[in-house]
Amino acid sequence: MFKKLDPLLHSELRLAVMSLLVELEEADFVYLRENTQATAGNLSVQLDKLSVAGYISVEKTFEGKKPRTICRITPVGLRAFESYVDALKSYLK
Amino acid sequence: MTPEQSLKVISDAIAKSRKDFERNAGTPMILWGVIVLIFSIVIWLLLRTTDNLMWNFLWFGIPVAGWPLSHLFLKNKEIRGARNFVNDTIGQIWIGYGIFAVATAVALSFVAAEHIGAITIVLLGYGAAMTGMVLKNRFITIGGFITGIGGAVALCVFRTYDATLVFSVASVVSLILPGIMMNRNNR
DSSP, rough: OOOOOOOOOOOHHHHHHHHHHEEEEEEEEEHHHHHHOOHHHHHHHHHHHHHHHHHEEEEEEEETTTTEEEEEHHHHHHHHHHHHHHHHHHOOO | OOOHHHHHHHHHHHHHHHHHHTTTTTTHHHHHHHHHHHHHHHHHHHHHHHHGGGGGGGGHHHHHHHHHHHHHHGGGGOOOEEHHHHHHHHHHHHHHHHHHHHHHHHHHHHHGGGGGHHHHHHHHHHHHHHHHHHHOOOOHHHHHHHIIIIHHHHHHHHSSGGGGGHHHHHHIIIIIIIHHHHHTTTT
């Protein structure tokens, strides 16, 4: 029996962001953009979707005079990611 | 996306992030190892040539010289924009080592100065062994145990100025060699 894949995570960019954040304690917008090779606009939209779902927390801060957006995975996001990987396994068996 | 493509996205992202952090993970160990090595050899030379125990106070020069040097040399090697759990944990282990080593050395210098070396080297071995365990690296873990236990025993047995050289060996076994090995494995 195939498990349902979370539609929020079943998108290449959102899944890549969540995979990076699972591995990291935190990552800023620039790091995520460089490591996913996404455009700033697209990444911003996808981060917003993940944030609204409660999968990540987004903190806006300043480094000197430059604005900095720091993202962290939340416990809800971690559970969703684990469930997504579990669901994936059911397809690959 | 097919399940296979999803899995590839996940594994590629995780592998890339790990590689970024592992690339220069051994460099701080090499830097601190070289600092300890230089200080231990210089102190050994000064003790042998002058017979003046006051040169032992130069050990406090390790953190004094080490912090600015590590800030200077490692600044460009830091990953910008992200932090990971493993690197943070290892950094905290060595900050803890630095605080305990200095505090123990200061306290013992009033009551039992002859034991400073043995206790500092046990702490050094503990720090290296913990680092090895966090990284799941058997070579670093074993190097840490050899340094901690072997170094302390050696310091208690050799009670001459030459005991200072135990620190030189310890810096090579627990810091420099594991650091070089880590960097080489992660290239």
